[in-house]
Amino acid sequence: MSYLQLSIDSLSFTITKAHIKESLESLWRIECEGYIESLEEHPFTLDFFNSSRKDQENTFNSFPHKESTLNFHPNALINKQATFKISNPYPQSHSTSHTLDFINNALPSTLESLKDTIKSAKNKNKDTHHNQTSKDSKNSQESLDSLGRIKEYQGILCFVEYLGLNTQSSANVFHRGNLTPSLNHKHFFKLTLCSSLYRMSLNKANRIYTNKSVIEAIHSTLNFYTHDLIKPLDFSGIALHYPKLELISQYEESDLDFITRLAHNNGIYFCDVRGSICFYDSAQRHSSREITFNPNVNNTLNEPCISSVSKLQSLRAHTFSQSSQNALNPFSLESLSLKSDSLLQEGEQNNFTHSLHINEHHYSNESSFTQSSDLKTPITLKEKRLRVIEQSLNAQSNIYDLTLNESITLNFSSSLKENKESLRDFIIIGMEQELINESLLENNFNSNDNVIKKENAKHLKESVTSLMNTEQINKGNESFNPLTQNTSNALESLSSPSSLGKSHSYSNTLTLLPITFSYTPSLKSKPKAPSSTLGVVIGESEDIDGERNTIHTDNFGRVKVRINCFASQEVIDNARVKEQNNVQGKNIENNHSQGTLQNINGNTNTHTQTTNDTLSNTTQTEENIHSQENHTTNNDVENNHSQMKAYSYHYSPYLRVSSPIASISSGLYHTPRVGDEVIVSFFDEDIDKPYISASLYNQSNPALPPLPLNAHQTSLSARTLNNTKETEDTNSSIVESGLNEITLSNIKEKEQIYLQAQRDYEELIKHNFTQKIQNNKDSIVEGAYNERIKKIHTQTIDLAKIVSIGGEYNTNVALSKDTIVGLSHTLNVGASNKLRVAKDSSEYVGEDKSVEIQANLNTSIKQDENRNVGGNKREVVEGDVELDSIKGLNYRSQEHINLQAINYIDVFAKESFSTQTDKQHTETADSKYSEIQTNYSVNAGNTIIHQVGDTSITAKGDCVIIKAGGVEVVIDSKGLIVKGGEVKAE
CATH class of the missing domain: 2.40.50.230 (Gp5 N-terminal domain)
Known part of the structure; x- marks a missing residue:
């Protein structure tokens, strides 16, 4: 019976070679070769495969009733769930821990060992109150348990190659389950089995996660594979809190590469071991398994041990620094450099301090205003990763049932006792296994040897079976059942070709990390963004x-x-x-x-x-994905699944x-x-x-x-x-x-x-504004036009300026206003024209001024009016002239005042009327009438003459002379004198 088996649904492949590579850094992968036995010479045809493609789901849903219905076409096997099993390649006895050696004909001693094992187990069953068994009994029990221990890998087939049919060996191969020879056909395959997580590597996706933590992004990605991952997810190893990030992008990378990058760049690692896919971000402490260190290269007894330990080292940077700028304040550059004291001390002890001066610097551009760059995490992870590289060891082992991420205690020999305390506890971070079981292939061994060894094995099996029947072992006792089962497995292995000394071996290379250090994966590069x-x-x-x-x-x-x-x-x-x-x-x-x-x-x-x-696994997977703290709840998941647009990237x-x-x-x-x-x-x-x-x-x-x-x-x-x-x-x-x-x-x-300004247009010129228009300028303001000039406004128009105002025109000058017109100035006012001057008003006309008023002229002067006319003044009034004075009315002339009226002149005064002249006062009229109500006085300094024709009355200061008709009357102080006439009294 082969110690390597590959099961795909109801099909079972016998494996002859296998290479297994697994680590905490990447998924496990099994590349193997083997065969499957069939009565059919042709395991598949293209016609059969094409006709069954529609029913491919039903092809492996039940065990076929006829072997001819099996389809081994690689297209039908690919992506199938498969289980790879490794049983003990070297079955051990209970006391000597020696391999069952058929080559050296050690059958008698082996039989005695099995007898001792059965007796010891029987005695142990009788003494139920015995608290401590002997060391030999304990070792024998462990040896027998190891006979039945099976290591399993559950995954999917990611590569299938049909190698053909070996017709030469088919006649000498015994069909399993039948003691008589029969003609069977061995169909050989080359198969690659990998973790079901490999399905996540087959796509290329572009997604954007906003306001999510890295754990939430990993959860969201795994959500798409709840029915593709054949194991449940376990996030119980996540102990740290991860903040929400503004942006997490997945670009042109598979879902597996994406979650790997997110996890590893944040110090999280995951592995597909045993029955689940586990995620960790901190060191895990498990019960340790003690393993013997046996450097003997001639371990012919195949004692389970680690046979050698090696260490590789290369020169690399030992200090790290990170820098960035503050997006809100680009002038501020931030830099961080963490130097571990223990790392420096360790370097001094190992004489490689010169390498500590090699620094690896990385600049991270901070592009967001609302999220600062994390400078500490990359440096911390690089330093932890450096410790993993420097402290990890490589070890050679023949122990097949070791698992990844398992804690072991390495028990060194006395020659290395001084290093025992510092090197005994390790964790397995990587493992590479080589398995060969070609003894099953009949064309690799001699048929004569086969007959001899087969007879020896048959004799041993019959003897042990007889011994078991004689001892009458109580099968109802559960504590003894494992012994019975393990013994049966041992007997079965004695009859298998692998026990006949053919090409049969197992070895592995372990990568060990001292348990005092926590494993940190390598940082992964981001996909290159498009330009x-x-x-x-x-x-x-x-x-x-x-x-x-x-x-x-x-x-x-x-x-x-x-x-x-x-x-x-x-x-x-x-x-x-x-x-x-x-x-x-x-x-x-x-x-x-x-x-x-x-x-x-x-x-x-x-x-x-x-x-x-x-089905149970997929349901449990869906529950485990969302069961962790600080992450999406189960209710949220149900809501997301119920919505058609649950995902927006x-x-x-x-x-x-x-x-x-x-x-x-x-x-x-x-x-x-x-x-x-x-x-x-x-x-x-x-x-x-x-x-x-x-x-x-x-x-x-x-x-x-x-x-x-x-x-x-x-x-x-x-x-x-x-x-x-x-x-x-x-x-x-x-x-x-x-x-x-x-x-x-x-x-x-x-x-x-x-x-064009759709609404408002504003200009702000903080100094000069120069505008030069070499042709015309048209400006239309459909609303109001407001202009304010805080200093001087100078406007020069070389030709003409035409201002047309449809409504009012108001000019407000706070101080003075000067208008200079080189030639004529014409002001045309269609209606009224008002001029208001708050104080004095002056008008200068270099030559003539003409004012033409088609209607009346009203002038109101609150105080005095002074006019200075350098030449003559002539006023022509076609109507009346009225001059009203509240007080006096004075006319002064350096020469004369001439009042002429074609009709008459009326002078009226309520009080008095007087005329005064320094020299001559002349009145000329056709007639004169004076009516004095009371007194009438005429006072002259020299003479007063009243004359009508030749008649006159002359009054002097000393006399009065009256002349009339040639008669002259003189009245003076002397009396009355009449000249030229006579005095009569009538």
């Missing part, structure tokens, strides 16, 4: 069309983007979730019908159990927006709008550091100048933002037509710069 990719700016929801032409940003002017290269993955994953939900529903139905399935033919029991185990967090000029001293600022197509680039080619580098036009988001008619234009334009609230209220998508625009038109002889 640039395309995306669309998004808003608060996934409705891009409903929020187009709006702005959704944060306090830093960043926007969210739907990155196109991640968009399709959401459709794929949601379809997969839907498919898994359907499978889960079918599994529930299968569980309900489990009782009915148990009544099917006994040949199907094995497969039915396997199916139920698989293409919506980024807020991304920074690049600008051609960005500085506190200079800049060109622009916030992309929802619906804009943008180019997404990556800092340092880091997939987790995207930013928006540019924007693109497309057919649904065209340039604002209509094309191609305006292709000659260079335009800077911005449409009025949509009102999202108004759009929601009206349940419509209103696209605003307003536009702010600066356009440069470049057609020859029609070159133009066009500026």
Whole structure:
């Protein structure tokens, strides 16, 4: 019987060679060669395979009733769940721990050993109150237990190659279960078995996780494989808390590479061992298994031991530093360097201090305003990884049932006793196994030897069986049943060809780490980001069309983007979730019908159990994925599965927006709008550091100048933002037509710069503003025009200025106003003209001034009026002239005053009327009438003459002379004298 078996559903392959490689760094992998026996010479045909593809699921669902129905086509075997079993390659006796050596004909001694084993076990069963057995009995029990210990690897077939049929050996091969020779055919295969996690390496996916921790991202990824992983997931080894990250990206990498990178770059490792897939982030303490160190190269007795220990070392950096800049304050550079004191001391003790001066520095660009770079974790992990490399050992062993991540105690010989305390406890972090079992192949051994050894084995089996019957072992005692079973296994192994001394060996190479150190995996590189990719700016929801032409940003002017290269993955994953939900529903139905399935033919029991185990595993997997602290709960998982769009990977967090000029001293600022197509680039080619580098036009988001008619234009334009609230209220998508625009038109002889402000336009010039227009300037203000000049306003017009005011024209001059007109100045006022001067008003006319008033002239002077006329003054009044004076009325003339009236002159005074002249006073009139109500006085300094024709009365100071008709009367102091006439009395 072979100690290597590969089972695929109901098929069992006998393995002749195997190479197993497993470590905490990567998945385990088994490359093996073997055969399967069949009565059929041709195990498969293409026609058979093609006809059975539709029923492929049913091909292995039950054990076939006829061997001819088996299909060994590689396409039917690939991706099948398989179990690789290793039993003890070197069965041991209870006392000597020697290999059952048939080559040296050690059959009598072996038989005696088995007799002693049975007797010792029987005595132990009788003495139930004995608390401590002898050392020999204990060793014999352990040896017998090791005969039945089986090491299993449960995984999937990832490579199948059919090697053909060995027709030469088929006549000499004994069919299993039949003692008589029969013609069987051995079909040889080359197979590769690997962990079911390998299924996660077959895809390429692009996903974005926002506001999630690395553990949550790993959970989300594993969610897609709840029905593909044949083992439950165990996160009980995760002890640390992992903060939520702004962005975790998966780009062009398989799901396995993605979770491996996330895990290893955060000090988390996982391994597929025993019955589960376990995740750890800290050292695990388990009960240790003691193993003997036996450096004897001639271990002919195959004692389970470690035979050699070796160590490799190479020169590498021993110190690490990390630096970054503060995104909020780029002037501030941050650097961190951790130097372990124990590492320095260890270097001094081992005389390699010179290598400690080799420093590995890494710069991490901080691109986010809201999440600082983690400088400590990468350095800490690098130092821990360095310790793993420097402290790990390689060991050669022949112990087949060691497992990965197992703790062992290495028991050194006395010659190395001084190192026992520091090197005894280890953890297995890697293992590579070589297994050869070619003794099963008949063409590799001599047929004569086969007959001899077969007879010896048969005699031994019969003797032991007789001995067991004689001793009458109590099979009902559970404590003795393992002995019986192990003894049967030993007897079976005696009859197997592997016991006949053919090519049969087992060895492994272990990588051991002292248990005082915690295992740390190597850091994994991120996938190289594309130089640039395309995306669309998004808003608060996934409705891009409903929020187009709006702005959704944060306090830093960043926007969210739907990155196109991640968009399709959401459709794929949601379809997969839907498919898994359907499978889960079918599994529930299968569980309900489990009782009915148990009544099917006994040949199907094995497969039915396997199916139920698989269903149990997938259900347990789904529970374990979400059962850890600080992670998604089971309720959240149910909600996610119930939604068709449970997964969204293409919506980024807020991304920074690049600008051609960005500085506190200079800049060109622009916030992309929802619906804009943008180019997404990556800092340092880091997939987790995207930013928006540019924007693109497309057919649904065209340039604002209509094309191609305006292709000659260079335009800077911005449409009025949509009102999202108004759009929601009206349940419509209103696209605003307003536009702010600066356009440069470049057609020859029609070159133009066009500026449009949809509403307000403001200019701020902090110093001079010079404007030169070499031709015309037209300015139209449809509303009010306000202009304020705090200093001087100088306007020079070389030709003419025409001001046309449709309404009022108001000029307000706080101080003085001077208007200089080189030639004529004409003021045309269509209606009234008012001039208000708060104080003095002066008017200078170099030559003549003409005022023409078509109607009345009213002048109101609150105080005095002074007029100075250098020449003559002439006033022509076609009507009356009225001069009213509240007080006096004075006319003064250096020469004369002439009052002329064609009709008459009336002088009226209520009190008195007087005229005064220094010289001559002349009155000339056709007639004069004076009516004095009371007194009338005429006073002259010399003479008063009253004359009518030749008659006169002359009054002098001393006399009065009256002349009339030639008679002269003189009256003076002397009396009355009449000359030329007589005095008569009548």
